[in-house]
Amino acid sequence: MAAANIPAPFGMQQPINTGFSPLAEQVEEPGARAVEVAAMLGNSVVSVKHVMNPRGGKVSSTTQVFFALSVLFLVVGLVGFGAGYYNASFNQAKKHQWVEVDKKPAWAYRPKKLGVANDVMVFLGFPLGIAFLASGLLRLRDEKNGNPWFRIGQNQQNEFPTTESPADSFPLIAPRGDDFVFNYAQGMEGEMQVDGQSISLAELQAQGRATPSTTAPGGLEVAIPQKARIRVKSGNATFLVNSVPQPKRHPVPLFATLEAAVLLFFAGSAIVHFGFVFLLWTVPPDQDTALTDMAVNEDTSNRAQTTSQEDPPPPEPEEEEEGEDESGGTGTAMMLEEGKMGKKDSDRAEGQYKMKKNADQEQLARQQAIEQARTAGVLGSAALTQGGTFASITGTGDISSGFDDLDIQGGLLGNEPGEMAGGFGFGRSGFGPGGGGTGWGTIGTGRYGTIGHGSGTGSGYGVGSGRGGMRGRQSSVPQVRIGQPQSVGDLDKAIIRRYIKRNIQKITYCYEKQLLARPGLEGTVSTQFFISPNGTVSASNASGVDSEVASCVAGVIKAIEFPKPKGGGGVQVNYPFNFRPTGG
Missing domain, CATH: 1.10.287 (Helix Hairpins)
Incomplete structure (x- = not known):
């Protein structure tokens, strides 16, 4: 008769069981189980919860x-x-x-x-x-x-608050190891159904399948088998407990939680930022700055910056005009104290001497030899007596011989041949018998030990750069000196220098045309250019001295076609040019 108090099994409660069929549709992992708990008040379901992880609630x-x-x-x-x-x-x-x-x-x-x-x-x-x-x-x-508990009672922290429970917080479902257990206490009625067979909670205790609970003091616990279904009543509340597979987790799209306005904002911001980046890529480098894309690994520990100063080419000799104004011959100033050369009884203030050529070698007769010639009787010679006009005690020959066709007793220097008032010397002033120099048998002002009128090596009359003469004027032109190139790449510096020198006249013109507008303009123009793999100059920059000069030099270099670099890559070159208005 006691069985009449036992609630009807699940099979007899089709309307209730149909409403509480397992909610999980698929198993995410083989053997993974969950416990579904549905709470009812009368015939109405008021709460459903799945307890899936027995080790939930703590950090793994x-x-x-x-x-x-x-x-x-x-x-x-x-x-x-x-x-x-x-x-x-x-x-x-x-x-x-x-x-x-x-x-x-x-x-x-x-x-x-x-x-x-x-x-x-x-x-x-x-x-x-x-x-x-x-x-x-x-x-x-x-x-x-992943809370592994389902508790009932008056405690607000319980999953199902109710006033009709064995305790304030009674764990109806509790974890034990990797599984779940069902707890019940005195006064709770119900049954468990497994594989179509039903057994009451009281019989579970009588058969020893229910043991004292480790999580609910004073209660009993029983393991929940797979596919088990338990129906228990506590006061006015009924709880349906089912062992079900774990629900499958459906993937959620990455941007499913974002609104369309947020996505549009991100897309617009990305477009604007990438637009700025693209705009910066299209901006060319500043033409006033040097290119700095030289090799980062270039060894500079033993490098030294020097600027080679090439000697400017010597000025081309000026063509000598034929006539009596050509440069006079050279002769070292005669030794002994200087005296004015000329004729004692002449009244002319200016005139240049001439000495007749009496022998193949230019020489000045000794005064003693002239005296012997005059007293030699029948052996005397008119030529010897005539040579006595320019005899000197410093002479080295027997006969005086010069470059001219007759003897004229004039001065050492003059604009034209002729007599000139003078004394006993062979210089430009004074009262001595010599020329104030170191020469023997010489007449002149230059540095060669012979007879002459000026400082040249010829035999004519004219201006010279020696003692007493007028220095000839030499014109000077602007000069351009190229420094030592610095390059990174597989192209020899000597080749680069050779191609630059082939265009040095164009570079000089860049400086000369601006020098006309700005006299005194000088300084160094630093150029930086890049030789592409095919030998052409793809970029050329220059700075210094003057913007017009620098721009012109950069344009000349950009037009140069160099040989192709050996390695197939480009060559970065830094090249200085030193400009001076007079080559000094």
Whole structure:
């Protein structure tokens, strides 16, 4: 008769059971189970909950590993970032020392580079750290939200608050290891159905299948088999407990939670930013600045900057005009004290001497030889007596002989041959017997030990650059000196220099035409140009001296066609040109 108090099995409650069929449709993993609990008041369902993870509510070891890896990778990324920041500060200080203190060109500075390992630390450390951190947080959220309990009672923290329960917080469903147990207490009635067979809760205790509960003091617990269905009543509330497969998790699109307005904002912002980047790519480099795309790994430890100063070519000799105004012959000034050369009884103030050519060698007769010729009787010679006009005690020959066709007793220098008032000497002034020099048997003012009128090596009369003569005028032209090129690439510097020198006249013209407008313009024009793989100059910049000159020089260089570099790549060249108005 006691069985009449037992509630009807599930099979006898078709309207109720039909309304509480398992909600899960598919199994996400083989063997994964969940417990579905439906709470009813009368014939109305008021609450449904799935308890799926018996180890939920606490952080798993896998989640802890994810957090540990995120910390590790973030620390690695921070270390790499710190090393990069320190290296940037170090390079900035060194560049300031290089440019501001040592006064070296900024383009020649080579910053200290970090290894590839530092790049890997930064570009992999932060992303991996953030990825592991996000994964750990998602797992932590799922584990915290995966409450493995279903409690009833008056406590507000319970999953189903009710005043009719064995305790204030009675765990109707509780975790035990990797499974769930069903707890019930005295006064609760119900049955369990497995594979179509039903058994009451009282019989479960009588058969020993229900044991004292470890989570509900004073209650009993029974394991929930697969496909089991339990119906229990506590006061006016009825609870239907089903063992069901876990519901399948449906993938959620990445941007499903974002509104259309937010997506449009992101798309517009991306278009604007990429537009600015593209615009910067299309802007050409400043023509007033030097190209700095030289090799970063170029070794500058043993380099020195020098500027070669080529000797300017000697001026072309001026054509000598034929006639009596050609440069006079050279002769060293006669030794002994200087005296004015000329004729004692002449009244002319200016005139140049002439000496008749009496022998093949120019020479001055000794005064003693002339005296012997006059007293030699029948052996005396008229030629010897005539040579006595220019005899001197410093003479070295027996007969005086010069360049001319007759003897004229004039001065040492003059505009035309003729007598000139003088004394006993062979110089330009004074009262001595010589010329004030160091020569023996000589007449002149130059540096050669012979007889002559000027400082040249010829025999005529004219102006010279020696003692007492007028210096001839020489014209000077602007000069352009090219410095030592600095290049990076597979093209010999000598070849570059040779092609530049072929166009030096054009470069000189750039300077000369501006020199007419600005006299005294001088300085150094620094050029930077890039020789493309086919030998043409793709970019040419210049600065210094004057903007017109620099622009013209850059245009000349850009028109030069160099040989193709050997390696097939381009060549960056820095070339200085030194301009001076008079070549000095």
